[in-house]
Amino acid sequence: MSTSRLTGRRLEYFVAVADHGSFTAAARALFVSQPTLSLSVKELETELGTELFHRLGRQVVLTAAGTALLGPARQSLRDVETGRAAVAAVLGLTAGTLSLGCLPTLAADPLAGMIGRFRRAHPGVRIDLAAPEDSVDLLDHLRSGRCELGIAGADDRPHDLCGRVLGTQELLAIHPPGTPASVAKEALGGLANVPLVATPAGTSTRRMLDDAFAAADAVPAVAVVTAQRDAMLPLVLAGAGAALVPEPLATEAARLGAVVGRPNPPVTRAVSILHRPGPLAPAARRFLELSG
Numbered sequence: 001m002s003t004s005r006l007t008g009r010r011l012e013y014f015v016a017v018a019d020h021g022s023f024t025a026a027a028r029a030l031f032v033s034q035p036t037l038s039l040s041v042k043e044l045e046t047e048l049g050t051e052l053f054h055r056l057g058r059q060v061v062l063t064a065a066g067t068a069l070l071g072p073a074r075q076s077l078r079d080v081e082t083g084r085a086a087v088a089a090v091l092g093l094t095a096g097t098l099s100l101g102c103l104p105t106l107a108a109d110p111l112a113g114m115i116g117r118f119r120r121a122h123p124g125v126r127i128d129l130a131a132p133e134d135s136v137d138l139l140d141h142l143r144s145g146r147c148e149l150g151i152a153g154a155d156d157r158p159h160d161l162c163g164r165v166l167g168t169q170e171l172l173a174i175h176p177p178g179t180p181a182s183v184a185k186e187a188l189g190g191l192a193n194v195p196l197v198a199t200p201a202g203t204s205t206r207r208m209l210d211d212a213f214a215a216a217d218a219v220p221a222v223a224v225v226t227a228q229r230d231a232m233l234p235l236v237l238a239g240a241g242a243a244l245v246p247e248p249l250a251t252e253a254a255r256l257g258a259v260v261g262r263p264n265p266p267v268t269r270a271v272s273i274l275h276r277p278g279p280l281a282p283a284a285r286r287f288l289e290l291s292g
Contacts, residue, residue, distance in 0.1 A: 008080055010044040011073045013037050014052060018070055022059050074145035078281075085281040094124040098283040101130040101138050101147035104229050105205050106271060108248040110166060111151050117290050125283050134203055142274055148284045153204050154270035163274035166291060171208060171267040172250035176239040177257040184261030189216035191263075195223035195241035197232050204269075209244050212267040233258075 016026035017037070027034040045052050052066035062070065085096040098118075102111045107129075115127055130147050132138035135156040141147040142161060157163050173191070175184050183194065192213065198220070199206045213220045223241045226232060232243050233253055244267055245253070254260045273291055275284065 007040075007044070008077065010040050010047075011076055013040045014044055014066075015070065015073050015077060017041060017053065017060060018062055018066065024058065071144055078145045078148070082279065082281040085283055093122045093283055093286060096124075096281070096283050097126045097128055098149070098281070098287060099128045099130065099147045100149050100151070100287075101132050101141040102151040103135065103138060103153070103204055104131065105246055106151045106153075106169065109169060109246050110271060114151075114287070114291050118287050121290060122283070122286065139274075142276060145276075148275060148280060149287060150274045152272055152274055154272040156204070157272050157274055160277075161274045162277050163272045166271045166273055168268045169271050170247060171205070171244040171263070172247055173242055173244055173261040173263055174233070174236050174250050174253040175242045175259040175261065176236055177259065179242075179259040181259065184259045186261070187216070187264045188212055188267070189218040191220075191242070192218040193221055196220050197224040197226065197235045197241040197243040198222045199229065199232075200225055200227050203227075205244065208267055208269055212244075212263065212265075215265070 013026065013030070013032075016030055017023055020026040020029055023034050023038050023041070027037045030037065041052065048065070048069075050065045051063050052069060053060040054063055081097070100111070100115075111129075115129075118125070119127065130141055132141050132150075135152055138147075138150050138152055139156070139158060139161070142150045151166075154165050173184065175194075183191075186194075196209070198209055201210075209220055224235055226235065232245060233249060233256070235241065236243050236253065236258055237256055244263070250258075250260050273288065275288075280288070
């Protein structure tokens, strides 16, 4: 059965239960009573002729049928939101929501500035900013409809998504306080023996680090691996090693006493904005326009 024939509220409740993992948490998030939500999902299951969840005590797990419905349900809800937002667009984007996803290392630059420009132009539109763990997670957010737009490295763009290049991002080297300036000015290959703080293998910034050293015919001396990007600056300031970070973080590091150097050759990557094929809500279209 087409999701267009299913009650929108039932789909909303179904998606909420899938996202929150229980009827109780979903009801709390939607500000409805649990019996109301449970009845609505049960009616949806009756309409479809199959169970959508395995009920495991207080927790629920999607059945195969539920998994198959989740993507189309998200898209159906997105289509409803697109219709509502289209009405708001006639009034000048005075309301609505824009869902964005972004790699952690691109949140401060360039996304923060892009959001600032959009909010100044359209203060009535709320921004929902997701925090995907990595490129794979971000692409899943876009494909599943959790996010309408995503900011990622240009190399991360798959063939089934649309997008364009926004510009480039450069990583600078930050060293512990007291590091001789001569070390900070070393060519990238000369830093092969400098202990480094890095993100795990497979992350976008780790790929940049590994590729940059490989191009310089060197191997990075990774001393600390952390998935907690917020810990990188404190680790460097504490003397655990040097790190390659986006320029806004390097500026903050310098203010706190770190020694900053610009790698030679530069470590850069192209940055893209991505979205699914097909029509976008007015707020998303406007965000693309303002992103240049």
